[in-house]
Amino acid sequence: MLFGRVAGTVVATKKTSTLEGLKLLLVRNVDAQGRDAAGYVVAADSVGAGLGEVVLYATGSSARQTEVTDKRPVDAVIMGVVDTWDIGGETVYEKYPSAVTADV
Amino acid sequence: MLFGRVAGTVVATKKTSTLEGLKLLLVRNVDAQGRDAAGYVVAADSVGAGLGEVVLYATGSSARQTEVTDKRPVDAVIMGVVDTWDIGGETVYEKYPSAVTADV
Amino acid sequence: MLFGRVAGTVVATKKTSTLEGLKLLLVRNVDAQGRDAAGYVVAADSVGAGLGEVVLYATGSSARQTEVTDKRPVDAVIMGVVDTWDIGGETVYEKYPSAVTADV
Amino acid sequence: MLFGRVAGTVVATKKTSTLEGLKLLLVRNVDAQGRDAAGYVVAADSVGAGLGEVVLYATGSSARQTEVTDKRPVDAVIMGVVDTWDIGGETVYEKYPSAVTADV
Amino acid sequence: MLFGRVAGTVVATKKTSTLEGLKLLLVRNVDAQGRDAAGYVVAADSVGAGLGEVVLYATGSSARQTEVTDKRPVDAVIMGVVDTWDIGGETVYEKYPSAVTADV
Numbered sequence: 001m002l003f004g005r006v007a008g009t010v011v012a013t014k015k016t017s018t019l020e021g022l023k024l025l026l027v028r029n030v031d032a033q034g035r036d037a038a039g040y041v042v043a044a045d046s047v048g049a050g051l052g053e054v055v056l057y058a059t060g061s062s063a064r065q066t067e068v069t070d071k072r073p074v075d076a077v078i079m080g081v082v083d084t085w086d087i088g089g090e091t092v093y094e095k096y097p098s099a100v101t102a103d104v
Numbered sequence: 105m106l107f108g109r110v111a112g113t114v115v116a117t118k119k120t121s122t123l124e125g126l127k128l129l130l131v132r133n134v135d136a137q138g139r140d141a142a143g144y145v146v147a148a149d150s151v152g153a154g155l156g157e158v159v160l161y162a163t164g165s166s167a168r169q170t171e172v173t174d175k176r177p178v179d180a181v182i183m184g185v186v187d188t189w190d191i192g193g194e195t196v197y198e199k200y201p202s203a204v205t206a207d208v
Numbered sequence: 209m210l211f212g213r214v215a216g217t218v219v220a221t222k223k224t225s226t227l228e229g230l231k232l233l234l235v236r237n238v239d240a241q242g243r244d245a246a247g248y249v250v251a252a253d254s255v256g257a258g259l260g261e262v263v264l265y266a267t268g269s270s271a272r273q274t275e276v277t278d279k280r281p282v283d284a285v286i287m288g289v290v291d292t293w294d295i296g297g298e299t300v301y302e303k304y305p306s307a308v309t310a311d312v
Numbered sequence: 313m314l315f316g317r318v319a320g321t322v323v324a325t326k327k328t329s330t331l332e333g334l335k336l337l338l339v340r341n342v343d344a345q346g347r348d349a350a351g352y353v354v355a356a357d358s359v360g361a362g363l364g365e366v367v368l369y370a371t372g373s374s375a376r377q378t379e380v381t382d383k384r385p386v387d388a389v390i391m392g393v394v395d396t397w398d399i400g401g402e403t404v405y406e407k408y409p410s411a412v413t414a415d416v
Numbered sequence: 417m418l419f420g421r422v423a424g425t426v427v428a429t430k431k432t433s434t435l436e437g438l439k440l441l442l443v444r445n446v447d448a449q450g451r452d453a454a455g456y457v458v459a460a461d462s463v464g465a466g467l468g469e470v471v472l473y474a475t476g477s478s479a480r481q482t483e484v485t486d487k488r489p490v491d492a493v494i495m496g497v498v499d500t501w502d503i504g505g506e507t508v509y510e511k512y513p514s515a516v517t518a519d520v
Contacts, residue, residue: 001336001354001387007136008191012160012184016150016170019183024105024160026136026189032319032338032352040136042105042160046328046385051192056324056336056354061165061269061373061477062387066328069385073150073173073183075105075166079331079385080324085338087320088363111240112295116264116288120254120274123287128209128264130240130293144240146209146264155296165269165373165477177254177277177287179209179270215448216503220472220496224462224482227495232417232472234448234501248448250417250472259504269373269477281462281485281495283417283478313440313458313491344423344442344456358432358489368428368440368458373477374491378432381489391435391489392428397442399424400467 001056003030003082003093006049010042018072025078030054034085034093043076044069054093056080105160107134107186107197110153114146122176129182134158138189138197147180148173158197160184209264211238211290214257218250226280233286238262242293242301251284252277262301264288313368315342315394315405318361322354330384337390342366346397346405355388356381366405368392417472419446419498419509422465426458434488441494446470450501450509459492460485470509472496 004027012024023045031037034054043057046066055078057063063077064070084094108131116128127149135141138158147161150170159182161167167181168174188198212235220232231253239245242262251265254274263286271277271285292302316339324336335357343349346366355369358378367390369375375389376382396406420443428440439461447453450470459473462482471494473479479493480486500510 002352003354008189008193008196010160010189011187013187014151015160015184016181018170026191028136032340040106042107047326056322056327058385058387059164060371060387062376062385064166064169065376065383065385066330071169073162073166073169073181075162075164077328077385080327083323083325085320085322087338089320092320112293112297112300114264114293115291117291118255119264119288120285122274130295132240144210146211163268168270168273175273177266177270177273177285179266179268216501216505216508218472218501219499221499222463223472223496224493226482234503236448248418250419267476272478272481279481281474281478281481281493283474283476314456315458344444359430368426368431370489370491372475372491374480374489377480377487377489378434389432389489392431395427395429397424397426399442401424404424 001058004028004041004055004057005030005036006051006053006055016073022068022072022074025049027055027057027078032087041076043078044074045078047078047081049078049081054082056082105162108132108145108159108161109134109140110155110157110159120177126172126176126178129153131159131161131182136191145180147182148178149182151182151185153182153185158186160186209266212236212249212263212265213238213244214259214261214263224281230276230280230282233257235263235265235286240295249284251286252282253286255286255289257286257289262290262303264290313370316340316353316367316369317342317348318363318365318367328385334380334384334386337361339367339369339390344399353388355390356386357390359390359393361390361393366394368394417474420444420457420471420473421446421452422467422469422471432489438484438488438490441465443471443473443494448503457492459494460490461494463494463497465494465497470498470511472498
């Protein structure tokens with residue numbers, strides 16, 4: 001899994017039937033320090049992630065192992081909203097104390 | 105999933121039987137800003153995407169989760185035509201208002 | 209799927225039983241303009257592709273969705289010989305009119 | 313599989329039900345010489361790996377082939393703690409003799 | 417599949433039960449010309465490959481399609497020892513005539 005930040009919503013009216021009803025979010029990559037990094041992915045949302053939130057996403061066949069993505073043509077899924085992580089015992093990212101910057 | 109722009113059609117007469125009847129499109133990568141980016145993929149079309157349209161494509165085993173690609177040797181599928189997406193609340197790409205450039 | 213050019217044949221006598229009887233070809237990557245590009249892959253041949261031919265290959269679990277590769281430890285398969293493709297309406301690659309260069 | 317070093321713990325309270333109960337670790341990549349390298353991955357822990365330990369992790373669908381990750385939306389799993397490896401007969405990494413540096 | 421050269425052995429005593437009994441080898445990447453290249457992978461050995469030998473390895477779910485790796489958390493497998501390959505009719509690599517260099 002990788003960290004990403006929810007940047008926006010993707011709308012596609014004309015789509016294959018197995019994609020109906022999924023919420024698709026644009027996710028910018030985030031590095032191990034919590035900074036925005038190069039690259040993006042469009043991921044199905046399985047947790048109700050909000051704009052600007054740092055999330056965990058999984059790719060490949062593992063992206064189909066949630067209730068909402070089962071048997072769908074989806075190769076990336078958001079399956080968690082990150083509260084915090086640390087590196088070597090020091091907190092690197094925290095959802096609540098530090099304001100999440102909106103400039104994605 | 106990633107954004108791509110339909111650049112053209114790929115014809116292969118001599119092919120494995122499980123590939124028969126699929127429409128194969130050449131898709132150029134598109135970045136999160138809607139600009140053409142490096143790289144391409146040849147994807148099966150499951151939605152009737154047109155030349156120049158910005159589409160969503162999925163790769164890997166997820167590319168076989170549509171009616172037309174089920175159990176076929178296909179590792180990329182177009183499963184939606186993108187109408188619009190936004191970043192931080194601002195519209196970055198819109199299918200209809202802004203003319204889609206044809207220089208792929 | 210990606211474009212590749214058949215560069216040669218790979219021989220491996222000592223191999224796992226599930227690999228027996230497969231033809232393994234060395235495939236050089238080809239870009240969207242039909243030019244040789246960086247990178248290669250060793251792919252199982254499911255169509256009888258010839259030396260120098262531009263082919264389509266699929267990777268990952270999708271590479272096992274042909275009769276010859278079913279349930280084998282193969283992560284790349286050639287499943288078509290490309291006749292032609294176009295970009296924005298202009299033919300970029302044609303198998304017959306233009307001689308295929310052999311300098312792979 | 314690749315080598316990684318356990319850098320820290322990731323906490324996500326709001327998550328998809330199939331992710332409940334998994335321990336998620338932040339893993340920094342380690343090169344073939346045992347040095348920290350670019351890139352990270354968030355992996356499920358199936359062996360009780362400790363902070364600073366060099367581990368083996370697997371990605372993709374193979375990450376679901378452990379008891380704790382079966383049928384979960386997990387695309388990376390730690391499935392071993394590395395004791396030692398050698399290159400050309402010389403030991404490159406040893407868990408016990410040389411102190412593991414903590415500056416991840 | 418890709419070419420690699422067996423560089424050494426990886427030992428991990430503490431591991432998930434489904435990994436027991438597998439031989440894990442450190443494999444350096446080899447390019448299409450038979451030269452050592454950037455990158456490595458830790459692969460399960462399904463053929464009894466020896467130190468310094470050039471091998472073929474497969475990744476992803478295909479790495480589980482051998483008797484020894486079936487249903488295990490293994491994302492890379494050595495499934496053949498390469499005897500020879502050619503590019504455009506010229507032999508590029510031969511296991512026996514040319515001595516295999518040991519400086520991996």
